Amino acid sequence: xxxxxxxxxxxxxxxxxxxxxxxxxxxxxxxxxxxxxxxxxxxxxxxxxxxxxxxxxxxxxxxxxxxxxxxxxxxxxxxxxxxxxxxxxxxxxxxxxxxxxxxxxxxxxxxxxxxxxxxxxxxxxxxxxxxxxxxxxxxxxxxxxxxxxxxxxxxxxxxxxxxxxxxxxxxxxxxxxxxxxxxxxxxxxxxxxxxxxxxxxxxxxxxxxxxxxxxxxxxxxxxxxxxxxxxxxxxxxxxxxxxxxxxxxxxxxxxxxxxxxxxxxxxxxxxxxxxxxxxxxxxxxxxxxxxxxxxxxxxxxxxxxxxxxxxxxxxxxxxxxxxxxxxxxxxxxxxxxxxxxxxxxxxxxxxxxxxxxxxxxxxxxxxxxxxxxxxxx
Numbered sequence: 027x028x029x030x031x032x033x034x035x036x037x038x039x040x041x042x043x044x045x046x047x048x049x050x051x052x053x054x055x056x057x058x059x060x061x062x063x064x065x066x067x068x069x070x071x072x073x074x075x076x077x078x079x080x081x082x083x084x085x086x087x088x089x090x091x092x093x094x095x096x097x098x099x100x101x102x103x104x105x106x107x108x109x110x111x112x113x114x115x116x117x118x119x120x121x122x123x124x125x126x127x128x129x130x131x132x133x134x135x136x137x138x139x140x141x142x143x144x145x146x147x148x149x150x151x152x153x154x155x156x157x158x159x160x161x162x163x164x165x166x167x168x169x170x171x172x173x174x175x176x177x178x179x180x181x182x183x184x185x186x187x188x189x190x191x192x193x194x195x196x197x198x199x200x201x202x203x204x205x206x207x208x209x210x211x212x213x214x215x216x217x218x219x220x221x222x223x224x225x226x227x228x229x230x231x232x233x234x235x236x237x238x239x240x241x242x243x244x245x246x247x248x249x250x251x252x253x254x255x256x257x258x259x260x261x262x263x264x265x266x267x268x269x270x271x272x273x274x275x276x277x278x279x280x281x282x283x284x285x286x287x288x289x290x291x292x293x294x295x296x297x298x299x300x301x302x303x304x305x306x307x308x309x310x311x312x313x314x315x316x317x318x319x320x321x322x323x324x325x326x327x328x329x330x331x332x333x334x335x336x337x338x339x340x341x342x343x344x345x346x347x348x349x350x351x352x353x354x355x356x357x358x359x360x361x362x363x364x365x366x367x368x369x370x371x372x373x374x375x376x377x378x379x380x381x382x383x384x385x386x387x388x389x390x391x392x393x394x395x396x397x398x399x400x401x402x403x
Contacts, residue, residue: 046094046123053087054107054115054134055234057217060161062107062114071101087131092121099123103146107134115139119146136234165216165399166375167367168326168350173394177316177331180294181279189224189278197223197231197238203291206282210289211321214262215352216399219319222291224278228267228346230293230317231260245269245347247383248354249362259351259378266315266328267392269346272299289321300340310336315392326350326397333391342391349380350397359383367400 056062058081065088067077079088092101100122107115115138121130130150138144180186189198200222212219214232223231227245231237237260245268250256259268276296283290298304299311314331328348335341354377356362357369362376369376381395 046099046125047127048092048094048121048123049127049129050090050092050105050132051087051129052090052105052132052134055136056107056115056134057161059109060164060216062109064108066104066106066108068104068106069101070103071096094123096123105132105134105146105149106140113140116143117146117149118143121146161216161218163213163216163399163401164403165213165324165401166352166377167400167402168379168397169366169400170349170364170379170381170395170397173327173329173396175318175327175329175394175396177294177314177329177394178292178318179279179296179314179316179331180281180292181276181296183279183281183283183292186279186281188276189280191226191273191277195226195273197225197236199223199236200280203280203282209286211287212289212291212319213324213399214264214319214326217262219291222280222293224280224293225260226273226278226298227271228269228295228298228315229260229263229265231263233260233262237261237263245345245384247347247359248349248351248378248380249358252354252356252358258354259347261351261353263351264317264319264326264328265347265349265351266317266330267295267313267343267346267348269300269340271295271313272302272304272311274298274304284321287322291319291321293317300335300337300345311341313341324399327394328396329394330392339386342386342388343382343384344386345384346392347380347383348392348395349378349382351378354378 052065063081065079067090069075069092100120103121104118106113115134117134117138132149187202203222207220219232221232221234223237243257243260248259251258274297278295280293294316296314298313301311312332312334316329318327333341356374356376359380361370364379367376367379
């Protein structure tokens, strides 16, 4: 992946002859410009100076030089990353001019939230720098329709890998895919897929960190946060059957198929249960479903094999949610058109594609679906 560089900008706290300097090299792990599109720096000493740098058609890190004419060499600095008018990341703290010219690296990452800004000292000592995501096409929504693919299980593919679960059955990062994904063209909502997390509870997530940092989220509708009825679902996720599931020995398998430019990533939940006690290997529950990502078309397919339970309501989705999630902020589900991914105003992306939630699927149970990205201007 090529690194991004931005044109240098100069920010002077005040003019003076041969002033002391601090050069800030501001980097980020966010996608540019899909996650953020500009950087704002506010420096306050005797007065306040604000500088903004657009990230459009540019690369990072952004270099900003601050010149000293303060009473005591100390000033307050705030650094924000924005998307449109929305502040996405924030770091702040005191800086001190110490020498004639100091160069200070600053890393803004996903932990530096506006509601809980990073201390500037933390951002300046961050050591893990993952290259910023190279954004793809402007994809904020998907068209959804019936799927035609059979449920071909990853578990039967020669060389397929089986997810190794820890004692708590938290989502697992597929470390073995990291090098392959770095050179692949898989994308989700216009962002490159570099990480894959698998949850036993029937979903994949493509976030840098675990999608379940705060504890196991209860399966439910994607618009709960919009409706003020609960926590939002794990973001950047594909949910073929998000429910409280129990694994048998087969568990979850994954395989990377095909050659460069035409690869498919398939993940299969095999012989899993919707009952807390699975019972013997052949019953009473037997749920089998898969997700396939297509590198060439960016199509996402959800396919289903045998979906049987002693409580067939559960196998037919009565306590499950199916769909795609980016960041559900657009509108409630009753105002979101599944076919277009737009709210009822015809302009605002929903931020998700919910096929159904906690609703028994009649008459034949959960049906295969496919999702195709829609590229907006």
